[in-house]
Amino acid sequence: MxxxxxxxxxxxxxxxxxxxxxxxxxxxxxxxxxxxxxxxxxxxxxxxxxxxxxxxxxxxxxxxxxxxxxxxxxxxxxxxxxxxxxxxxxxxxxxxxxxxxxxxxxxxxxxxxxxxxxxxxxxxxxxxxxxxxxxxxxxxxxxxxxxxxxxxxxEAELPCAPVLLVNPGIHVPTGEIFRGGNLKLTAKADLSRMPLVAGYAELTAMLENGLEAAVFAKHPVLKVLKTSLLDSGAEGALMSGSGSTVFGVYRTDEQLESAYSVIKEKFAGYTVFKSRIKGAG
Missing domain, CATH: 3.30.230.10 (Ribosomal Protein S5; domain 2)
Incomplete structure (x- = not known):
């Protein structure tokens, strides 16, 4: 076993x-x-x-x-x-x-x-x-x-930053989002030139999701959730993949704990996880 x-x-x-x-x-x-x-x-x-x-x-x-x-x-x-x-x-x-x-x-x-x-x-x-x-x-x-x-x-290494993961229980069909348009298109980058070891500032500066606009248009509450995470002290927030989980990145565990209390109260009924990025394996 x-x-x-x-x-x-x-x-x-x-x-x-x-x-x-x-x-x-x-x-x-x-x-x-x-x-x-x-x-x-x-x-x-x-x-x-x-x-x-x-x-x-x-x-x-x-x-x-x-x-x-x-x-x-x-x-x-x-x-x-x-x-x-x-x-x-x-x-x-x-x-x-x-x-x-x-x-x-x-x-x-x-x-x-x-x-x-x-x-x-x-x-x-x-x-x-x-x-x-x-x-x-x-x-x-x-x-x-x-x-x-x-x-x-x-492979890369990131700081093991505290993150708050919030899932509202909304199912977002990935194929429907890709077919629906309103995607933010980005010119192809040379990923081999991206930093293999990134610090906290680099991590938060990289947060971007080309699917957010399309998903937020269908589910406006996710945009509200992202804004609320930023207001709670997150130095960056983003929808993961095609959603519907949104996460906030914090600098300290104390900030995470404070944000957890705020988000749990504001979004009662949502699933909220305190976690951490597994940055270096």
């Missing part, structure tokens, strides 16, 4: 470079994991079965963990069966990459547990086939990425 932590991600920046010939958009982003995590427990069994603590999360073949297991069987003839328990803390569909993180962590754990011997490239191919941000979770450090988000350019 093995238990692993499956960490949530935020996008420090998310730039949209334009539409591709395949219908997707070219993106450039800086992924960073936070200390918020799910826990996955895996043990050998006669039949693979997934149990999840959150009833709204599917446990069938639509779950990315099961998709990974099925690819291993189809592509590698992998016949090991597992009882999988997924204890969810990361809000589903909130722009924090919970499902993608779960899939990558399951794959890494099974590769280690079974001695399957998959290389990084093998695992990246599997994960890239089921999602755009899944490959990132093979890494423990922040990473610059481009393409659909599956092309990792380089």
């Amino acid at each position: 093995i238990s692993v932590k499956s960490f949530a991600k935020i996008n420090i920046f998310l730039h949209i470079n334009g539409r591709r010939a395949d219908g997707y958009h070219d993106l450039q982003t800086l992924f960073a994991q936070t200390e918020l995590h799910d826990t996955i427990t895996i043990e050998e069994a006669e039949k693979t079965e997934l149990r999840c603590s959150e009833a709204s999360v599917p446990a069938d073949s639509s779950n990315l963990i099961i998709k990974v297991k099925n690819i291993l069987a189809e592509k590698y003839g992998f016949r090991n069966e597992y009882s999988i328990t997924l204890n969810k803390n990361i809000p589903a569909g909130g722009g924090l990459g919970g499902g993608s993180s779960n899939a990558a962590c399951f794959l890494k754990a099974v590769n280690s547990l079974s001695g399957l011997g998959l290389s990084y490239t093998d695992m990246a191919d599997i994960l890239g086939s089921i999602g755009s941000d899944t490959v990132y979770f093979l890494h423990d450090k922040p990473c610059y990425a481009e393409g659909r988000g599956e092309v990792i350019v380089s």
Whole structure:
């Protein structure tokens, strides 16, 4: 049996470079994991079965963990069966990459547990086939990425800054946002020239998301939430991915604690997490 932590991600920046010939958009982003995590427990069994603590999360073949297991069987003839328990803390569909993180962590754990011997490239191919941000979770450090988000350019280091993650429980369909227009387009940058070690000021200066305008137009409360995080003392705030989670970055734990109280009272009913950027792996 093995238990692993499956960490949530935020996008420090998310730039949209334009539409591709395949219908997707070219993106450039800086992924960073936070200390918020799910826990996955895996043990050998006669039949693979997934149990999840959150009833709204599917446990069938639509779950990315099961998709990974099925690819291993189809592509590698992998016949090991597992009882999988997924204890969810990361809000589903909130722009924090919970499902993608779960899939990558399951794959890494099974590769280690079974001695399957998959290389990084093998695992990246599997994960890239089921999602755009899944490959990132093979890494423990922040990473610059481009393409659909599956092309990792380089690892980086960020300060382990306190962050407040606020999820209003709104589901934002990513495809609908990309198809709906009102995206902020950014000229493609050379990510290889971006700082590999960034300080706090560089971190907050990089906060930008080309999807915010489109999502805020549909869900104005998210703009109110971002403004409230800034008013609470955050030195930067941003929507993660396509939303609906918005995060604030603070300089000190004391500022975070003060902001937590304010935001919890103002947005009663929202899910609020005190966390920290996992900056250096």
